[in-house]
Amino acid sequence: MRNTFKVLAVVSLVAFLMPLMSIGQGGGTLDVVKGRGKLICGVNNAVPGFGFVDQQGNFSGFDIDYCRAVAAAVLGDPNAVEFRPLSAAARFTALSTGEIDVLSRNTTWTFLRDVDLKTNFAPTTFYDGQGFMVRASSSINTLTDLNGATVCVLQGTTTEQNLADLARRLNITINPLVFPDSTTRDQAYDQGRCDALTTDASQLAAVRTTLSNPADHKILADLISKEPLGPVVRHGDDQWLDIVTWTVFCTIAAEELGVTSGNVGDQISSSSPEVRRLLGVEGDFGTKFGLANAWCVNVLKSTGNYGEIYARNLTPLQLPRDGSLNALYTNGGLLYSPPFR
Numbered sequence: 001m002r003n004t005f006k007v008l009a010v011v012s013l014v015a016f017l018m019p020l021m022s023i024g025q026g027g028g029t030l031d032v033v034k035g036r037g038k039l040i041c042g043v044n045n046a047v048p049g050f051g052f053v054d055q056q057g058n059f060s061g062f063d064i065d066y067c068r069a070v071a072a073a074v075l076g077d078p079n080a081v082e083f084r085p086l087s088a089a090a091r092f093t094a095l096s097t098g099e100i101d102v103l104s105r106n107t108t109w110t111f112l113r114d115v116d117l118k119t120n121f122a123p124t125t126f127y128d129g130q131g132f133m134v135r136a137s138s139s140i141n142t143l144t145d146l147n148g149a150t151v152c153v154l155q156g157t158t159t160e161q162n163l164a165d166l167a168r169r170l171n172i173t174i175n176p177l178v179f180p181d182s183t184t185r186d187q188a189y190d191q192g193r194c195d196a197l198t199t200d201a202s203q204l205a206a207v208r209t210t211l212s213n214p215a216d217h218k219i220l221a222d223l224i225s226k227e228p229l230g231p232v233v234r235h236g237d238d239q240w241l242d243i244v245t246w247t248v249f250c251t252i253a254a255e256e257l258g259v260t261s262g263n264v265g266d267q268i269s270s271s272s273p274e275v276r277r278l279l280g281v282e283g284d285f286g287t288k289f290g291l292a293n294a295w296c297v298n299v300l301k302s303t304g305n306y307g308e309i310y311a312r313n314l315t316p317l318q319l320p321r322d323g324s325l326n327a328l329y330t331n332g333g334l335l336y337s338p339p340f341r
């Protein structure tokens with residue numbers, strides 16, 4: 001009798017834990033998302049251009065568009081997304097526990113995040129680097145001038161780690177003043193509690209516009225790190241990683257092949273073999289990973305190709321694309337999709 005109870009208890013515990021374990025390991029995310037009818041995307045809500053929510057609760061930005069692109073690829077609807085705002089420090093726990101299906105929150109691909117936190121990074125969507133802002137009147141002009149400086153920085157970021165590395169590398173003293181969110185960090189800098197503010201360079205110009213007197217601040221020319229940003233999923237679900245990966249490549253390849261949100265309807269009758277495979281007219285590529293063959297058409301109709309996503313969200317921030325790492329490889333940049341074949 002006792003043994004029967006034990007067996008029953010173990011069986012019910014396993015039955016209860018199995019779905020959680022499979023989510024924890026990332027298995028079956030596609031089925032979970034399809035069953036739920038919406039994607040849950042971990043995002044930023046405080047960084048204009050990348051991930052931002054307005055007073056009406058509308059989310060916008062480059063990373064937000066990649067959430068919409070995945071929803072369009074998987075569910076055929078770019079609006080079938082719940083955006084889950086996450087702090088920098090909380091984002092990886094939210095991913096590993098299955099609270100979110102994908103993280104799209106200006107997140108840098110690093111060895112430890114990939115290997116130790118057991119995540120997988122989709123291709124880089126934005127190549128960033130870490131920079132500094134100081135008062136225009138300050139005598140800080142180069143990195144070594146930061147010796148003795150107090151620097152405002154966000155907790156749980158590569159920014160915080162790179163700052164410590166910089167001090168070690170240059171053998172100088174830097175006093176970090178660490179904040180849990182960028183609003184309090186920026187206010188502290190504005191109030192003069194720090195000599196410098198450091199973050200991803202893509203953010204610095206936007207942060208400057210929010211200060212009481214933007215013209216009183218200058219951005220140093222030096223960048224101290226590589227910050228390849230892109231969407232992130234859990235280890236252990238190759239199909240889901242493939243879907244997020246090729247959704248990014250769909251936007252990049254489309255730009256290279258000249259397919260846009262405006263002409264995708266016409267391009268379906270293109271005679272180019274690769275355009276035909278990209279748009280699912282030939283090759284049944286969608287069904288190979290559990291999606292409709294028009295998955296990339298749905299992405300392009302919703303968000304447009306990479307160039308359109310960039311122009312809509314990042315060009316207004318005065319982040320020029322030409323001559324940057326974020327240009328297509330055909331234009332001297334690093335954006336390069338493997339072939340659709």
Ligand SMILES: N[C@@H](CCC(=O)N[C@@H](CS)C(=O)NCC(=O)O)C(=O)O
Nearest residue numbers: 046088106107108157158181182203
């Ligand atoms: N790319 C870096 C930094 C990411 C990051 O958190 N950046 C700031 C940009 S200002 C941010 O997201 N701030 C918004 C907030 O946490 O309130 C990383 O992955 O650790």
